[in-house]
Amino acid sequence: MSMDWTSRYSLRTRRVRSSEIRELLKITEQPGVISFAGGLPSPDAFPLQRFEEACHKVIAEQSAHSLQYGRTEGYEPLRDWIAANMSRYGVHARLDNVMITSGAQQALDLIGKLFIDRGDRVLVEAPTYLGALQAFNAYGAEYFSVPIDSEGIRTDLVEEPLRSNPKFMYLLPNFQNPAGTTLSEGRRHELVLLADKYGVPIIEDDPYGQLRYEGEHIPPLIVIDRENLRRDSGYAIGNVIYLGTFSKTIAPGLRLGWIVAPPDVIAKLVQLKQSTDLHTSTFTQHVAYEVVRDGFLEQHVKVIRNLYRERRDVMLEALKEFFPPEVKWTHPQGGLFLWVTLPQSLDSRQILEAAVAQSVVFVPGNSFYAIPGKMDHHMRLNFSNAAPELIREGIRRLGLAVGSQLLTTYA
């Protein structure tokens, strides 16, 4: 007989669906298509010569370790480097606060695995990072979805759901994906106090924190938590779990991220990671360490900031030039994305159809809501991947697509 596979799938995973982004990325591989859809860094930002030297050194001098099984928590020199590097941002972490993950996406998966039983609630921003929703969905999460405005999550709407004791709050404070907004310092203080008052942890996802193009650095929640609540230990032991990544500063193809958390939480996450993939590639960890060390990353991030600042500015200029005046967008101070708000009468998925006909793609806003509406009038635009002249041309085409839909609506 023929195996009925579907009937054997776990209840948790039956509602997991392929993401629209994933389907879109297939279109973007066609020649001539300008893509604002993915969250792809520019290949121009990959430090190739440094990679080549690092690979050579790792194979020549560290092959017995770099190609062998390694510790689940990660390569110790890399963890040490991360702890030291984060202290530059006021995060007091030491070796046992740091665990390496296979990209920040794995950190989200492990967080889901650790905290979420089927039906458990998680508090998220509306909109929020699609990949986090997918990670939590696979464990059967339900959501409190709190709107954001130009200062980030609406803290005046957070206390009510906190009373229902969600498992954690998941927040992207810096240059949020998808909206590009940054959580204000005042609201950071409020959230840290609320987390403590209700005993609900914060998962602080910070993939873009180092990519600030203007304005002043704002301390991460993990730092404010420690300072405000006068933690008596010098190290990360508070209410915040912090997620970082090398995907946006070195290269996403390595799949390297990290978690900073209290040592007991790290120990439990290490147990879960052990059963998930034993450990992250020792080879890529050794290579990454040889790339970032001795101040290289700090210098390289400056190069990336200049590259992406220019692209952001080109996109902002082009939007002003080519988009109808009814359309609004965010002005991100960093990161990879901006968020376009269309007139409410428009459905961004219909705009996407018109855009694909013009060989330009973006991600419709729908994908980014834990509790999606029937239609949505937002577009997420990525500005890091395409070259400036293509950004300009892509926004011109997109402006035509938006304009034609507006005409249809008015007609």
Add this chain to the structure above:
Amino acid sequence: MSMDWTSRYSLRTRRVRSSEIRELLKITEQPGVISFAGGLPSPDAFPLQRFEEACHKVIAEQSAHSLQYGRTEGYEPLRDWIAANMSRYGVHARLDNVMITSGAQQALDLIGKLFIDRGDRVLVEAPTYLGALQAFNAYGAEYFSVPIDSEGIRTDLVEEPLRSNPKFMYLLPNFQNPAGTTLSEGRRHELVLLADKYGVPIIEDDPYGQLRYEGEHIPPLIVIDRENLRRDSGYAIGNVIYLGTFSKTIAPGLRLGWIVAPPDVIAKLVQLKQSTDLHTSTFTQHVAYEVVRDGFLEQHVKVIRNLYRERRDVMLEALKEFFPPEVKWTHPQGGLFLWVTLPQSLDSRQILEAAVAQSVVFVPGNSFYAIPGKMDHHMRLNFSNAAPELIREGIRRLGLAVGSQLLTTYA
């Protein structure tokens, strides 16, 4: 207040514990310790020059893709290579039957994620691979645990639990971890028919299949399933999901494995993998492809077989010379492990204490049972990692430890 993290952990993961192997690996890092504990390949088996050339080529010619985000299902040329390579063993797989994983351990995690809700039953061998139990435990699995003998799992004891409809059977047919035994061809035929009769899929985990040192190749379950049940498609669409890995043939530090399954199952696993880590490192996938291609892996596996056959023989010889006559062990035809059976009066964890005092370590049998007993009189010995002279010396010391415990018991 101080966060009560533990109370927030998911019910599924509360019984996940750190493995004894993990703790042991810490001891093995001390100088002078001879380890038979891990499942580590020999660093002498890593093809360094080929790696160096592959890295150089990948960075020089493929950087824009190899360092960028990639497809969740994996790098297409590598998947194609795997499909073609497996056809040499009679497995008819094509591109949409193959998905790349971050080591075979991730394949086990994804299988657990896909099939297991808390309390679901899985049929496993007793003993079986510890890492599989850990992966399934994290989803709240319960077990039917069926004993093995010298021909592998006792098929006469399999039908009874199959009537209770476990989610799947998990089997290691070749040179099983930990016992080193191989499932006979007759029993393979029986199992394939039973799987079909009861509609219970088989997960065939085959990390060591290419490392056969003597005897005839036996077709994998996925091939027997197709041939016996006269599948009308030419491709993998039957009742068996097959797991492979490059960890034992190239290097475990890359964390590269694969799953062969019907296309619909692959599509669902791809969705789950997307939320787990987006994709496996594109860089290591590109490097691995450049390493294995053009017949290199086939030649290299011959080198590894010779290396490990010698080490197995040295260990078997040393066991005969240094172990008391009451002790028995398996004679594996391949793989990395053999399984020692001590007199029932002995507890292998006590032997381990005596062994550590002699600076030699192994893994006690307890760790490998889904439903562990109070004590166990088995030892898993790895013979791939230590050089021949160290194997001999380690077995001599272990013989002393066993002998001293036997004396204590008789006294």
